[in-house]
Amino acid sequence: MSESDQSRVLPRNNTYAQATESVLREMILDGSIGPGQRLNEVTLASSLGISRGPLREAIQRLTSEGLLTVISHRGAFVRTFSRDEIVELYELRAALELHAVRLVCARASDAELEDLDALLSDTESRMRESTGHTYPQELDFHLRLVLLAGNQALMRSALEVHRQLSLARSMSGQRPTRARAAVVEHAELVAVLRARDLERATALMIRHLDHSMASAIAVLGLPGDEDAPTTRPDERRGVDGAVAPD
Amino acid sequence: MSESDQSRVLPRNNTYAQATESVLREMILDGSIGPGQRLNEVTLASSLGISRGPLREAIQRLTSEGLLTVISHRGAFVRTFSRDEIVELYELRAALELHAVRLVCARASDAELEDLDALLSDTESRMRESTGHTYPQELDFHLRLVLLAGNQALMRSALEVHRQLSLARSMSGQRPTRARAAVVEHAELVAVLRARDLERATALMIRHLDHSMASAIAVLGLPGDEDAPTTRPDERRGVDGAVAPD
DNA sequence: CAACTGCAAACTGTCAACAGTTCACAGAGA
DNA sequence: TCTCTGTGAACTGTTGACAGTTTGCAGTTG
Numbered sequence: 001m002s003e004s005d006q007s008r009v010l011p012r013n014n015t016y017a018q019a020t021e022s023v024l025r026e027m028i029l030d031g032s033i034g035p036g037q038r039l040n041e042v043t044l045a046s047s048l049g050i051s052r053g054p055l056r057e058a059i060q061r062l063t064s065e066g067l068l069t070v071i072s073h074r075g076a077f078v079r080t081f082s083r084d085e086i087v088e089l090y091e092l093r094a095a096l097e098l099h100a101v102r103l104v105c106a107r108a109s110d111a112e113l114e115d116l117d118a119l120l121s122d123t124e125s126r127m128r129e130s131t132g133h134t135y136p137q138e139l140d141f142h143l144r145l146v147l148l149a150g151n152q153a154l155m156r157s158a159l160e161v162h163r164q165l166s167l168a169r170s171m172s173g174q175r176p177t178r179a180r181a182a183v184v185e186h187a188e189l190v191a192v193l194r195a196r197d198l199e200r201a202t203a204l205m206i207r208h209l210d211h212s213m214a215s216a217i218a219v220l221g222l223p224g225d226e227d228a229p230t231t232r233p234d235e236r237r238g239v240d241g242a243v244a245p246d
Numbered sequence: 247m248s249e250s251d252q253s254r255v256l257p258r259n260n261t262y263a264q265a266t267e268s269v270l271r272e273m274i275l276d277g278s279i280g281p282g283q284r285l286n287e288v289t290l291a292s293s294l295g296i297s298r299g300p301l302r303e304a305i306q307r308l309t310s311e312g313l314l315t316v317i318s319h320r321g322a323f324v325r326t327f328s329r330d331e332i333v334e335l336y337e338l339r340a341a342l343e344l345h346a347v348r349l350v351c352a353r354a355s356d357a358e359l360e361d362l363d364a365l366l367s368d369t370e371s372r373m374r375e376s377t378g379h380t381y382p383q384e385l386d387f388h389l390r391l392v393l394l395a396g397n398q399a400l401m402r403s404a405l406e407v408h409r410q411l412s413l414a415r416s417m418s419g420q421r422p423t424r425a426r427a428a429v430v431e432h433a434e435l436v437a438v439l440r441a442r443d444l445e446r447a448t449a450l451m452i453r454h455l456d457h458s459m460a461s462a463i464a465v466l467g468l469p470g471d472e473d474a475p476t477t478r479p480d481e482r483r484g485v486d487g488a489v490a491p492d
Numbered sequence: 493c494a495a496c497t498g499c500a501a502a503c504t505g506t507c508a509a510c511a512g513t514t515c516a517c518a519g520a521g522a
Numbered sequence: 523t524c525t526c527t528g529t530g531a532a533c534t535g536t537t538g539a540c541a542g543t544t545t546g547c548a549g550t551t552g
Contacts, residue, residue, distance in 0.1 A: 015318055051507045060303045064310035072261055073513050088399040095345030106487035153334040241352035297537045319504055319543050
């Protein structure tokens with residue numbers, strides 16, 4: 001057996017069900033299907049050129065990932081998110097990414113942080129020239145940060161949360177307006193990380209996520225608190241549970 | 247329509263695929279199937295009284311949950327865990343539960359914390375009388391704590407990690423020997439939580455998880471670091487990335 | 493005796509058809 | 523006109539059969 005023949009050693013990945021999972025996920029995340037929309041199994045299967053078996057298996061996987069909701073005998077729907085669910089996702093994201101910051105501060109090499117910094121200024125300059133086409137699906141800054149933490153389980157969870165938030169954002173047709181501010185905050189974060197200042201890095205990450213969450217909720221507008229939309233308007237808690245000082 | 251007829255309002259949960267998912271998960275977690283073991287689809291399906299379709303859907307779900315591993319054309323296997331994977335899971339668990347501690351400190355009512363405390367001393371006394379039959383699948387203390395954080399997304403992730411760690415532990419036939427010490431540490435944690443001392447609560451949780459991880463790895467024994475089992479024996483990092491002082 | 497080749501059994505991947513449920517609409521009755 | 527009921531189309535849930543792959547074993551060859 002030749003050395004270059006890798007098809008035997010690493011798990012082959014060529015079943016319709018697996019391929020369908022990826023394709024479907026893309027269709028959901030790029031808006032081809034749209035939140036709340038129902039997946040018609042026979043239509044979708046024939047349009048993908050497969051039968052309903054593999055399609056249903058893919059649907060189960062994506063349901064576990066939180067991108068679909070299935071109701072018995074009614075079908076699978078692209079998931080929608082309430083305001084509260086988005087807040088919950090941001091809190092979960094904070095849990096994961098704040099821990100990632102701790103791990104990165106303790107483990108990442110100076111070279112890795114330098115790479116992250118370089119990639120950031122690259123993004124910045126590309127942003128200045130381009131007229132706002134949302135930069136291609138290159139791995140998001142936050143996910144790169146989590147990647148540097150060197151923990152695959154953590155990475156998997158973070159990826160899942162990011163996908164859900166990405167879907168949630170797609171519920172509004174609007175484009176992100178906070179991209180520029182975000183890049184600045186990312187740069188600040190990397191700077192203190194390179195100085196191995198865990199305390200300030202944590203504080204910056206909390207602030208950054210709070211801003212991001214506020215923006216996401218604002219752009220989505222509405223669903224609001226179900227029970228008390230106006231009774232206690234000032235007590236907005238941040239991703240770490242503390243009441244924002246404002 | 248009568249008021250007591252709830253079957254119409256909440257999503258009906260009666261498909262073979264969904265039921266099979268629960269049954270299979272139980273079989274995996276209680277050791278009926280055992281880590282590394284292969285799931286024969288035709289045997290398992292007929293023993294469950296269903297066909298392979300719903301079974302395969304359940305397998306996909308449990309694979310997403312990290313309890314199974316499927317290899318194309320070879321089948322689904324109950325997952326096994328390397329030493330490194332267990333460390334990663336404990337780090338992820340730390341991310342989730344440390345954040346839960348923050349949220350609980352900020353949000354949980356005194357009454358809720360009192361309930362947690364009561365439940366704890368209840369467990370303690372039951373432990374003293376019983377001769378070590380692992381107390382029934384009552385919701386683990388840590389999961390109750392996460393529940394108090396009031397975040398379903400966080401709870402779901404924590405539950406998934408706990409299930410994986412539960413499976414990992416089952417790789418050794420041995421019973422947990424650290425149960426008594428754990429209960430004491432739980433009590434300490436609740437005490438400082440009731441005092442709303444976030445800093446000490448965090449520190450206690452980190453210590454507790456470090457102990458738990460050490461115990462889990464010790465009881466599992468072996469796989470060890472692949473590359474350097476003895477070259478740098480002292481540099482053992484804890485769940486928060488810091489090198490334990492010890 | 494060791495290693496390679498070819499075959500057959502066992503199993504997974506996929507499909508098409510059947511069974512049961514949901515939903516929308518037409519028609520009857522108040 | 524509005525509400526209720528029944529019916530049928532559309533769709534999901536499930537099944538059994540077929541196709542393709544893997545794996546172990548027997549036979550062969552060096």
